[in-house]
Structure formats: structure tokens, C-alpha cells
Amino acid sequence: MEKHIGEQTVRFQNPPSITATATIVGQKEGEGPLAKHYDIISNDALFGTDSCEKAESEMSRQAITLAAQKANLQLEDIQYILAGDLLNQETGSTFAVRDLGRPFFGLFSACSAIGEAMSLGAMIIDGGFANHIIACASSHFCGAEKTFRFPLELGTQRPPTASWTVTGCGAVTICAGGVGPYITAATTGAIVDMGIRDANNMGAAMAPAAAHVLVKHFQDMNIQPSHYDVIATGDLGKIGSELLLQLMNEAGYDLTNHKDCGCMIYDTQKQDVHAGGSGCGCAAVTFGGYFYKQLKTGKLKRMLLVPTGALHSVATIQQGESIPSIAHAVAIEGSLN
Amino acid sequence: MEKHIGEQTVRFQNPPSITATATIVGQKEGEGPLAKHYDIISNDALFGTDSCEKAESEMSRQAITLAAQKANLQLEDIQYILAGDLLNQETGSTFAVRDLGRPFFGLFSACSAIGEAMSLGAMIIDGGFANHIIACASSHFCGAEKTFRFPLELGTQRPPTASWTVTGCGAVTICAGGVGPYITAATTGAIVDMGIRDANNMGAAMAPAAAHVLVKHFQDMNIQPSHYDVIATGDLGKIGSELLLQLMNEAGYDLTNHKDCGCMIYDTQKQDVHAGGSGCGCAAVTFGGYFYKQLKTGKLKRMLLVPTGALHSVATIQQGESIPSIAHAVAIEGSLN
Numbered sequence: 001m002e003k004h005i006g007e008q009t010v011r012f013q014n015p016p017s018i019t020a021t022a023t024i025v026g027q028k029e030g031e032g033p034l035a036k037h038y039d040i041i042s043n044d045a046l047f048g049t050d051s052c053e054k055a056e057s058e059m060s061r062q063a064i065t066l067a068a069q070k071a072n073l074q075l076e077d078i079q080y081i082l083a084g085d086l087l088n089q090e091t092g093s094t095f096a097v098r099d100l101g102r103p104f105f106g107l108f109s110a111c112s113a114i115g116e117a118m119s120l121g122a123m124i125i126d127g128g129f130a131n132h133i134i135a136c137a138s139s140h141f142c143g144a145e146k147t148f149r150f151p152l153e154l155g156t157q158r159p160p161t162a163s164w165t166v167t168g169c170g171a172v173t174i175c176a177g178g179v180g181p182y183i184t185a186a187t188t189g190a191i192v193d194m195g196i197r198d199a200n201n202m203g204a205a206m207a208p209a210a211a212h213v214l215v216k217h218f219q220d221m222n223i224q225p226s227h228y229d230v231i232a233t234g235d236l237g238k239i240g241s242e243l244l245l246q247l248m249n250e251a252g253y254d255l256t257n258h259k260d261c262g263c264m265i266y267d268t269q270k271q272d273v274h275a276g277g278s279g280c281g282c283a284a285v286t287f288g289g290y291f292y293k294q295l296k297t298g299k300l301k302r303m304l305l306v307p308t309g310a311l312h313s314v315a316t317i318q319q320g321e322s323i324p325s326i327a328h329a330v331a332i333e334g335s336l337n
Numbered sequence: 338m339e340k341h342i343g344e345q346t347v348r349f350q351n352p353p354s355i356t357a358t359a360t361i362v363g364q365k366e367g368e369g370p371l372a373k374h375y376d377i378i379s380n381d382a383l384f385g386t387d388s389c390e391k392a393e394s395e396m397s398r399q400a401i402t403l404a405a406q407k408a409n410l411q412l413e414d415i416q417y418i419l420a421g422d423l424l425n426q427e428t429g430s431t432f433a434v435r436d437l438g439r440p441f442f443g444l445f446s447a448c449s450a451i452g453e454a455m456s457l458g459a460m461i462i463d464g465g466f467a468n469h470i471i472a473c474a475s476s477h478f479c480g481a482e483k484t485f486r487f488p489l490e491l492g493t494q495r496p497p498t499a500s501w502t503v504t505g506c507g508a509v510t511i512c513a514g515g516v517g518p519y520i521t522a523a524t525t526g527a528i529v530d531m532g533i534r535d536a537n538n539m540g541a542a543m544a545p546a547a548a549h550v551l552v553k554h555f556q557d558m559n560i561q562p563s564h565y566d567v568i569a570t571g572d573l574g575k576i577g578s579e580l581l582l583q584l585m586n587e588a589g590y591d592l593t594n595h596k597d598c599g600c601m602i603y604d605t606q607k608q609d610v611h612a613g614g615s616g617c618g619c620a621a622v623t624f625g626g627y628f629y630k631q632l633k634t635g636k637l638k639r640m641l642l643v644p645t646g647a648l649h650s651v652a653t654i655q656q657g658e659s660i661p662s663i664a665h666a667v668a669i670e671g672s673l674n
Contacts (some may be wrong), residue, residue: 003464003465003466004416004465004466004467004468008416008440010466013465035473050656051652051656053652053653053656054656054658079341080396080525084445086426087427087650087652088425088426088484088650088651088652089423089445089447089648089649089650089653090445090648091648091649091650091653094528094648094661094663095653095658095661097527097528098528098530098661099530100527101527101528102527103345103525103527104446104525104527104528104663105444105453105525106444106445106446106453106648106663107442107443107444107445108421108426108427108443108444108445109441109442109443110426116442120442120457123415123460123464124460124464124465125468126464127340127460127461127463127465128340128341128350128464129340129341129347129460129464130341130660131341141388143534147425161375164508178484188417188440188441188442189440189441190437190438190439190441191431191434191435191437191438191439191441193435193436215508253513255539311426311427311428311431311443312426313424313425313426313428313563314425315388315390315428316390316426316428316432319388319390319391320389321391321432324431324435325434326431326441326443
């Protein structure tokens with residue numbers, strides 16, 4: 001069987017198993033509709049540290065450790081950790097794994113990090129290079145605001161198109177063999193940039209990247225969207241989701257089974273998050289918490305997870321650049337037929 | 338044959354071939370001792386753009402395009418680009434590949450980026466997921482100073498322990514099959530942090546990480562340093578290199594065949610670079626320019642490339658954190674026996 005099919009997709013020969021997930025979130029996420037699905041809800045935004053950057057690393061360290069534990073593995077059994085976040089120089093992830101002593105691949109694809117980590121992690125396993133890896137992605141509301149926009153202390157008003165960065169970390173233990181759910185395919189995104197320049201409208205910037213990787217996935221796999229019970233994008237939010245459906249419609253695909261983690265993670269009526277949730281943690285905890293259980297219990301048979309990322313920085317926005325975006329599609333199935 | 342051996346090493350079953358490299362550097366690097374080995378020396382530090390960030394992306398875009406060309410491939414044949422740099426949110430790399438339309442994995446491991454990219458790239462090829470990938474790493478002196486230290490306009494004095502960030506990009510085309518040189522093994526580093534807090538002494542921060550991955554590599558492979566003609570670290574500079582030799586000595590290894598790209602890339606007597614060269618581009622262009630030719634012409638039979646990275650950010654330094662470091666070892670052999 002050919003592993004690389006079509007233009008951008010790999011199909012795994014011996015699909016790696018997701019043997020455990022660990023999800024840790026902050027208070028606001030713990031008040032949202034998915035609250036009961038998380039492993040840990042921390043009402044301390046600083047996670048016992050003295051800065052939001054350290055808080056994110058502590059949250060990730062705990063999630064990685066828990067993901068190994070829940071898979072009945074020692075940390076020493078984890079052969080690679082692949083992780084990404086939003087902070088400058090990825091310090092959310094690097095300081096998280098600093099004391100863990102495991103081989104580490106730092107990744108950056110903004111909020112699509114869990115998609116990149118799961119895709120590469122599954123390749124490492126199916127390629128025969130490891131038996132157990134952990135894929136991890138995190139974000140922290142305060143850290144992201146400070147990094148990309150304004151320190152919270154300024155009380156800057158947020159426009160209605162803005163999304164709310166999830167304080168959360170999802171870690172996913174991926175193993176050779178196992179009883180599933182299985183990662184069966186991955187379509188790696190190319191960067192798409194349709195000229196959106198408003199860093200407070202990331203949904204609009206990312207929707208074309210999500211549409212692009214979805215079309216490639218359906219073409220490469222020669223399937224229709226209905227192949228999946230759910231197609232879950234990462235953090236398009238309300239505005240980005242509407243745009244995605246429109247773009248897919250124009251491309252000839254009817255996405256009736258679409259959900260967006262950014263629209264699911266908060267109660268958008270009551271929680272004042274404007275366009276929805278965003279951040280690397282958004283797709284990571286929504287998948288690791290909610291969707292993983294749905295797959296585990298058979299309520300979902302097949303899903304396509306499509307984390308989305310906006311690849312700008314403060315410097316590129318200040319220099320008048322538009323926002324390049326990317327999305328990675330990961331197919332996950334409850335059982336192998 | 339087991340692909341994962343020992344604790345942190347993979348040995349490739351069908352070692353991927355490095356079919357081409359492309360190297361582009363700035364003026365200062367073009368005045369250094371390795372000048373004749375680079376493909377392009379640009380005397381325009383801005384590479385025709387209006388900012389140092391855009392300059393880095395333009396340099397990388399050209400290097401990636403050239404690396405495909407020199408391998409007699411169309412850009413469309415490149416199934417994945419893996420790239421990393423030092424700028425916030427990796428915009429050096431993402432804006433470089435923005436218009437190339439290729440599936441993209443963004444990586445972050447600071448100045449060890451080319452080691453991470455070549456390790457993962459070789460796994461993707463040997464795992465059967467692609468036939469052609471490009472691994473790429475870049476840095477730009479002005480961008481790095483602005484990101485990590487001070488804008489150049491301030492004219493801030495640099496201490497003698499400081500290194501000089503290389504303006505350069507190295508892109509490496511890695512393919513299934515081919516005539517070599519071959520990537521035969523990769524030891525992925527774990528983070529090591531010995532408590533160095535001085536961001537102007539990265540050599541001292543990184544030397545323990547280099548020593549750690551070297552010891553793991555020798556143990557996992559059951560070989561001695563003399564197995565290689567050259568063991569080339571990325572950017573330890575003078576101070577870090579001395580520390581490395583001392584640490585390796587204490588671990589029972591005599592590193593008589595050690596070179597450091599940071600000590601090779603500039604004339605440290607004449608070019609006023611203090612401790613030596615650094616940055617993602619340092620190992621990338623020194624390998625892609627100088628060492629690759631040595632392997633190609635048989636002057637070197639086996640080398641171990643060990644790019645080194647300091648994983649701090651401005652925020653972590655300001656918060657009093659020490660500098661976690663990492664190094665990735667990649668074994669490259671001219672021919673397979």
C-alpha cells in the first residue's frame with residue numbers, strides 16, 4: 001500500500017493508536033459547556049507560579065505527565081515529545097519539558113499545533129521509529145494577549161470579531177498497536193494567505209487554509225465529507241466557520257457535519273467571548289476532552305480533526321503584512337475495518 | 338533491523354540521501370573563511386526588502402527554491418518543507434514558504450533547527466511518507482539582535498562572551514534513494530539546563546546539551562568519537578567549545594575530531610565576532626556549504642553534525658529563568674558499506 005497518496009496526504013499502514021489524552025484548562029473553560037470532559041480545571045490562572053508564561057509551562061508539564069500516566073506508561077517510556085504553543089520562542093513548551101529528560105521536537109504552527117504534532121507523531125510511530133510518543137499543544141489567555149495584543153492591565157476593548165484564547169493544554173499519547181481510536185491518515189497543510197490584515201479577525205484569515213486542506217484531503221482520499229461523522233476545525237469561531245462553509249460550498253462540498261472547537265468550548269451567549277475560542281489549546285482540549293471520549297465510546301466512528309493556525313507575529317502586523325494561515329487535517333477512527 | 342536503538346537514537350533502514358544543498362549568506366559571512374563554499378553572497382542585508390524580518394524570509398525562499406533546483410526537482414516535487422528560525426512566531430520560515438504552496442511543518446529548536454529538520458525529514462523519507470523533502474534553517478543578524486537583545490540603532494556594546502548571529506540560510510534536499518551522502522542515524526536531544534542565566538553567553542548554556550546528546554549517541558550506537566572523521570557542533574563558539582571538550586573529557590570521551598561551525602564561519606581574529614558565530618543559519622550554511630562538499634568529494638567519509646540551540650526568550654530572561662538548551666545529532670556518511 002502506498003503511504004503517500006495524492007498531493008498532501010499520508011495514509012498510515014499500521015495506524016497508530018491514541019491510547020490516552022490529558023486535558024487541563026483554566027477557570028473560564030471550566031465554566032463552559034465541555035467542563036465535565038476535562039481532567040483538571042484550575043481555578044488558579046497562574047498554576048502556582050508567578051507569571052502567565054510559567055503558568056502555561058506548568059500546565060503543559062502536568063498534562064504531559066498525566067497523558068503518560070493515563071496510558072499506563074512511565075515518562076521514560078515516551079520516546080519523543082512533540083509540542084507547540086504561541087509564546088515567543090515556544091517557551092510554553094520548552095520550559096514544560098525542560099525537566100522531563102525526554103527527546104523533544106519543538107513545533108510551531110500557531111493554533112494548528114496539535115494537528116502538526118499528531119501528524120508527525122503518527123509518522124514517527126508508523127515509520128517504526130518509536131512505540132510511544134506524546135503530542136501536545138497549549139495556550140494561555142494572558143500569555144497570548146501579552147504576546148500578540150496588549151497586556152491585560154491596559155483593559156483594552158476587544159472588537160466583536162476577536163476570539164478568546166483558550167487557557168488549556170491537551171496532550172495525546174500515541175502508540176504503536178493498541179485498541180484505538182486510530183490515526184488513519186493525515187493531510188498536511190500548505191500556507192494560504194488571502195490578504196486578511198486584521199489580527200482581531202483570525203477566523204477570516206484561517207478559513208481559507210481550512211478549506212484548502214479539506215479539499216486536498218477529500219481529493220487525495222477520494223472521499224466526500226460524509227465519510228466522517230464529524231469534521232471539527234480548530235478555532236475558526238463563528239465568523240470563520242461561516243466563511244468556511246461558504247468556501248466549501250463554492251468548492252462543491254456540503255459540510256453538514258462541521259463543528260468548530262472554537263464554537264464549542266465556550267457558551268458564546270453567556271461567556272462574552274465574541275467570535276469564539278482560539279489558541280493552540282482550543283482544538284487540543286476539545287479533541288482530547290470531548291471528541292476522544294466520543295470516539296472511545298463509539299458515539300463517533302470517524303472524525304476529521306482540522307486544527308487551524310494564524311501565522312502572524314506582532315512584527316509582521318506592524319509591518320503591514322497580511323496573515324498567512326495553515327491547517328492540518330488528521331483522520332481518526334474508532335476501529336479499523 | 339530495529340530502527341530505534343538505545344535511548345534516543347534512530348538508525349535509518351534505507352538511509353535517505355542528501356541530493357543537494359543551497360546556501361545563501363550576508364556580506365560578513367561572505368568575507369569569512371568559508372566564502373567560496375556558499376551559493377549566494379548578498380551584499381544587500383535587506384535582500385531587496387524593507388525590513389530585516391522580510392529579508393530573512395526572502396533569503397529562505399530563495400534558498401529553498403535553489404535547493405529544489407540543484408536537486409533537479411520542481412518545487413511541486415517537494416512533498417514537505419520543514420523549517421525553523423529564531424524570529425517570534427517563526428515568521429522567518431512561514432513567510433518564506435507562504436507563496437510556495439507546499440505542505441509545511443514549522444519547527445522550533447532555536448539554533449539547532451537544521452538538526453531537527455534533517456532528523457524529522459529523514460524519518461519522513463525512511464518511513465515511506467515522502468520521496469523528497471527540504472529541511473531548512475535561517476537566521477539574520479539584525480532580526481536576531483532586535484528579537485533577543487537591542488535594536489542595532491542603539492549601538493549597544495557586546496560583551497566578549499557574546500556571539501554574532503549569522504545572516505544565512507541553509508536548505509537541504511533529502512530524497513529516498515540517491516547516491517549520497519546519506520543520513521544514517523539521528524539522536525534527538527532532550528533539554529538540558531545547567532543554570533546559565535546570561536543570554537550573552539549562549540556557548541556556556543548550550544555546551545552541556547551538546548555533551549549530553551553526544552554521550553547518548555555514542556552509547557546508543559556503541560561507538561567511539563573516532564568513528565567519525567569530524568564531529569561538528571553548531572554554534573558553541575570558542576567558550577562553549579572549550580566547555581564541551583572538558584565535559585566530554587569528564588564523561589570519558591576524547592573529542593580530538595571536534596569542530597564548531599561557530600568557530601569556522603568567521604575569521605575570529607579579524608572579524609570582531611567575539612565568541613564566534615551563532616544562529617540557525619550557522620550550522621545550516623556551514624554544513625550545506627563546506628561539509629556537504631567535503632562529503633561529496635570523499636574528503637570526509639563520516640561526520641556527525643550536532644546543531645545546538647538555546648531555548649530562551651526575552652520574557653524568560655526578564656523573569657530570571659535560566660537558559661534551557663538542546664542539541665540534535667545527525668550522522669551523515671558519504672557512502673553505505
